[in-house]
Amino acid sequence: MKIHYTKKRLRSNLFQGLLWLVFSITLMVSDAFWANGMVIGYLVIAALFMGSYFYERHYGYLTLKADTIQKNTLIGKPIGLSEVRRIKKFAGDYILETETAKMTINTQIIAPDCLKMLDEALSAIELPPQLTPFGHAA
Template identity: 35%
Template sequence: MKIRYCKSVIRNNYGYGLTMIGLGIFAVYINSSSVFSYLWIFLGILQAGTSYYRQRYQYLTIKEDKLIRHTIIPKSIALSDIRRVKKFMDSYKIETHNQSLRIEKNFIEKESLHKLNLFLENFKPKVSATLR
């Protein structure tokens, strides 16, 4: 199951990246000897690349045995290792015995957020004897 980003998040990041590239090209046109002009182009490419990555891989993937949050360095948690799911107003915190994963609700589209809520409501975390 894929938990998707809001389209507005991806679109805004992509637009911001293109704007930075445009400003960088304009700055190079005005003053090609300035390193900062090229920095704008580089940062714009990074921003647009991040937007492309988010569109391709989306926010979360829930497979049969693990949950993966896609970032530059993807973070995954085995579903069997989950000890606790904390629900906050604007996020979820999923904890294992040695790591945690925060899921921000603001980035998730409404339909995917509904799927995630159903999954977390039906999910029964494994509680060890040491936590009781």
């Protein structure tokens, strides 16, 4: 299952990409020599924001499978849910710890309906009550 970003974050990336694109096109039209470095730089910035929007919209923030959780970043490594030794909740974020890795999940950028699914999935991990914020007995 995919854990999606909030619509606010996606719209922000789309708006910023379109804003940089309009700004670069305006500069191209107003300047006789449009292929200068500034215009190309603005087009690159627009492409990065637009690319980020489409990537985040398509892949989402996290992917939860039956036995793994993975951040959908360029270098995202999956963590086995059976390997999780501790779940901390700090400043609203979840920190999943294994023997060798640590994953911080920013809950501020997760869609509210997906946050409920994430809470359910993380609370299903069997851990002693002192090692999880969900407070269930193992």
